[in-house]
Amino acid sequence: MVLSALFLLVLAGCEYEVVEPDRTPVTEEVLFSEKIIPIFNTSCNFSGCHSAGAVPPDLTPGGAYASLMDLNQIDTVNPANSILYKSMTTGSMKNYSNAAQAKLILAWITQGAKNN
Numbered sequence: 001m002v003l004s005a006l007f008l009l010v011l012a013g014c015e016y017e018v019v020e021p022d023r024t025p026v027t028e029e030v031l032f033s034e035k036i037i038p039i040f041n042t043s044c045n046f047s048g049c050h051s052a053g054a055v056p057p058d059l060t061p062g063g064a065y066a067s068l069m070d071l072n073q074i075d076t077v078n079p080a081n082s083i084l085y086k087s088m089t090t091g092s093m094k095n096y097s098n099a100a101q102a103k104l105i106l107a108w109i110t111q112g113a114k115n116n
Helices: 002-013 032-043 064-070 083-089 099-110
Strands: none
Touching: 032 064, 032 099, 083 099
């Protein structure tokens, strides 16, 4: 009983800051070469990761678009169901990406996943 009261007292003193994901729409065109490739360069295409000849998909500037399309990583009909997006938000790459990067990837896919 005392332990329960102590636990409730500790909980009452705790404050948690809930950070909601940024759900504001991306209104500008997301260019693959200017917005998406830099994400891959920062987080993905290192030696042994998603560089040429390493773990597919190849996310190097010269191979990323073709590799994503050839490996069916992009679903323009249901963008949130894209393998690329899901791996960044809930899958194996979640720890290597952030919400802002995932938001840009989703916007790019939603806009038709153009090689622009």
